[in-house]
Amino acid sequence: MQCATQLLSNQGYADDKQKNLSADCKNRYSAFSKTSQRLFLGTSLIFAPRIIKIMKYYNLLIKYRLWIGIVLVALGVYVNFAASFWPAFPLYLIGVILILGHFFFGPLRLIQEYMESGDMEGAEKILASIYFPNILYKPIRSVYYTLKGNIAMMKQDFDGAEKMMKKGLDLGMPMKEAEGASLLQMGMLSMQKNDIKQAETYIRSALRKGLPDKENEAAAYLQMCSIMMNKREFRAAKDFFRKCKALKPTTPQIVDQIKQIEKYISRIPG
Numbered sequence: 049m050q051c052a053t054q055l056l057s058n059q060g061y062a063d064d065k066q067k068n069l070s071a072d073c074k075n076r077y078s079a080f081s082k083t084s085q086r087l088f089l090g091t092s093l094i095f096a097p098r099i100i101k102i103m104k105y106y107n108l109l110i111k112y113r114l115w116i117g118i119v120l121v122a123l124g125v126y127v128n129f130a131a132s133f134w135p136a137f138p139l140y141l142i143g144v145i146l147i148l149g150h151f152f153f154g155p156l157r158l159i160q161e162y163m164e165s166g167d168m169e170g171a172e173k174i175l176a177s178i179y180f181p182n183i184l185y186k187p188i189r190s191v192y193y194t195l196k197g198n199i200a201m202m203k204q205d206f207d208g209a210e211k212m213m214k215k216g217l218d219l220g221m222p223m224k225e226a227e228g229a230s231l232l233q234m235g236m237l238s239m240q241k242n243d244i245k246q247a248e249t250y251i252r253s254a255l256r257k258g259l260p261d262k263e264n265e266a267a268a269y270l271q272m273c274s275i276m277m278n279k280r281e282f283r284a285a286k287d288f289f290r291k292c293k294a295l296k297p298t299t300p301q302i303v304d305q306i307k308q309i310e311k312y313i314s315r316i317p318g
Contacts, residue, residue: 110157117146152185154178156192163195172199190219194230201233210237228257232268239271248275266297270305273313282316289313 109116120143127136155174162170178184181192197212213234221227235250251271259265269292276285293306 107158110155113146114150117143117150119143120146151180151183153188154181154184154192156188156195159195168199168202171195175199186219187222190216190221191226192216193219194221194226197230197233201237206237206240210234213237224258225260228254228259229264231257232259232264232271235268235271239274244275244278247271251275262295263297263299263302266292266295266299266302269295270302270309273309277316285316286313 120139124136124139124143127139155177159171159174162168162174175192175196178192181189184192193212194216197209197216200206200209200212213230217227217230217234221230231250231254235247235254238244238247238250251268255265255268255272259268269288273285273288273292276282276288289306289309292302297303297306
């Protein structure tokens with residue numbers, strides 16, 4: 049994450065620059081993964097072992113459903129010729145549903161555990177297995193492009209990340225929290241490109257839409273503090289800094305940035 053001290057250093061308030069955008073992205077789940085995780089963990093602990101077992105089988109079904117579907121259709125063809133159509137009909141039906149499910153819904157459910165464990169290479173392989181993203185169901189297509197943007201950000205491919213994130217936002221995010229997180233990431237991308245005006249627009253929109261947790265919200269306020277410093281609107285910068293501190297974030301990068309900014313912000317007017 050590009051922190052406020054980076055902009056302060058450009059104005060003479062600090063000497064060192066720290067570029068923590070890719071590290072910050074790697075240490076934080078995507079909003080889609082976090083919301084899915086909260087929904088899962090909210091289930092009664094009494095049923096947790098059974099649910100975990102069911103989800104394991106479900107993930108296996110998602111992983112191999114295309115091939116299972118093809119095998120079932122092939123068996124249906126054999127039964128059709130060996131007997132008649134109606135005994136083959138259930139095989140045709142289930143096979144076609146599995147094949148269509150693979151192309152319309154994709155294997156994005158499998159990406160969650162990779163994102164949570166920080167295995168970006170595994171997550172990228174799942175995304176690469178989607179050969180026809182344009183036929184994905186619209187909300188899932190939006191998540192697909194957002195995840196592609198997240199991975200591009202971690203690789204510091206900021207132009208590619210911006211392109212993917214915009215596609216995801218244009219399609220409409222399935223959850224408001226996810227939309228807010230995507231807007232925040234777009235704001236950070238604009239900061240990287242030194243487009244301060246666009247960054248402010250994105251981050252203000254992110255705060256209005258809502259963010260998934262206090263860490264993201266604190267990051268947004270910290271970015272706004274940076275922007276206000278850059279615009280020399282010091283009173284607003286201090287106000288955003290106070291809001292950030294009030295959230296008491298625990299992410300190491302954000303805590304470190306707050307400590308660094310605190311050394312300089314009390315000296316400025318406003």
